[in-house]
Amino acid sequence: MIRKLAALLITQIVLGWPVPEALAQDEGTLARVQSLGLESLPGPVPTYYSPEMRPRAEALQRRVRDAVSFFESRHKLSSPLTLAVLNEAHSAAVSQQPYAMLASVAPRVVVVPAFPDRGPVAQVLRKAHGAASSPEVRQAWSRLGVSHEAAVRQVLDAMVIHEVGHTYVNGALGFRDVARWFNEFMATYIAYTFLRSRDTAAISAWNAVSLDVVHGITPSTRRLDEFNRLYTGLGETYGWFQSHFNLGVTAVLEQRQNADWFAELRGAGLVTGTRSLTTLELLDRLDRITPGLKQWAEKLEAGP
Numbered sequence: 001m002i003r004k005l006a007a008l009l010i011t012q013i014v015l016g017w018p019v020p021e022a023l024a025q026d027e028g029t030l031a032r033v034q035s036l037g038l039e040s041l042p043g044p045v046p047t048y049y050s051p052e053m054r055p056r057a058e059a060l061q062r063r064v065r066d067a068v069s070f071f072e073s074r075h076k077l078s079s080p081l082t083l084a085v086l087n088e089a090h091s092a093a094v095s096q097q098p099y100a101m102l103a104s105v106a107p108r109v110v111v112v113p114a115f116p117d118r119g120p121v122a123q124v125l126r127k128a129h130g131a132a133s134s135p136e137v138r139q140a141w142s143r144l145g146v147s148h149e150a151a152v153r154q155v156l157d158a159m160v161i162h163e164v165g166h167t168y169v170n171g172a173l174g175f176r177d178v179a180r181w182f183n184e185f186m187a188t189y190i191a192y193t194f195l196r197s198r199d200t201a202a203i204s205a206w207n208a209v210s211l212d213v214v215h216g217i218t219p220s221t222r223r224l225d226e227f228n229r230l231y232t233g234l235g236e237t238y239g240w241f242q243s244h245f246n247l248g249v250t251a252v253l254e255q256r257q258n259a260d261w262f263a264e265l266r267g268a269g270l271v272t273g274t275r276s277l278t279t280l281e282l283l284d285r286l287d288r289i290t291p292g293l294k295q296w297a298e299k300l301e302a303g304p
């Protein structure tokens with residue numbers, strides 16, 4: 001039992017912006033989900049759900065199934081994935097951080113809150129929306145033409161695909177330990193490649209709320225190395241970085257619309273199992289295949 005608990009503590013990295021997600025490598029996540037005795041939807045992405053969550057489970061299962069088959073054809077990545085859509089009590093039984101999204105790779109499981117708009121991410125997005133005021137932000141929202149609450153719902157659903165992205169980055173792609181900030185960047189890259197082909201409105205909404213956060217939240221640090229180091233303890237600044245990653249991913253995708261970026265990463269020396277690259281070294285390598293990414297990072301770190 002003690003060994004189990006220790007493994008849980010080590011392997012579930014709980015994040016704090018205020019804690020939207022956790023990355024787990026352990027084998028226990030699926031077992032914990034299954035031990036709840038919940039009903040499930042069968043199919044290529046078996047989906048467990050808390051009572052009364054069946055409609056949301058069906059909707060998310062459809063989307064994740066679509067994403068999985070997209071990644072299979074686009075990135076030639078295939079392995080079973082289980083989804084769990086949980087209320088607060090069930091979520092607390094599975095994850096150390098109640099109402100966090102959770103991505104686990106051995107076996108692959110993504111755990112999603114059934115009511116994400118009650119959670120801390122939605123709160124930060126609302127706060128940032130109230131605080132952000134710049135012509136760029138106003139322009140993004142007037143172009144978007146939907147209410148903030150509607151956009152937040154779109155974004156919280158899109159974040160599920162970011163979690164699916166982690167299961168590839170940390171699993172089959174073998175890029176788990178390159179650098180924490182780059183892990184997040186790649187998970188969003190994966191999500192955006194899917195959304196570009198299925199739901200571009202979700203990208204527009206995600207970028208609009210990202211602009212809010214970039215402009216409306218004052219970060220405690222702007223340094224990517226500090227993101228790697230403090231990860232779990234960054235509070236709202238975690239969301240500030242993630243928002244910059246979303247905008248950076250958008251720029252990468254615009255620049256290289258049809259390129260297989262993951263294949264190119266290997267060409268830049270990021271092979272399976274690459275570990276702990278410094279931000280400087282990583283950006284040097286990335287800039288060879290994605291010119292401009294280094295400049296993006298320098299701008300992020302330098303600030304206005």
Ligand SMILES: [Zn+2]
Pocket residue numbers: 021162163166184187
């Ligand atoms: Zn993430």
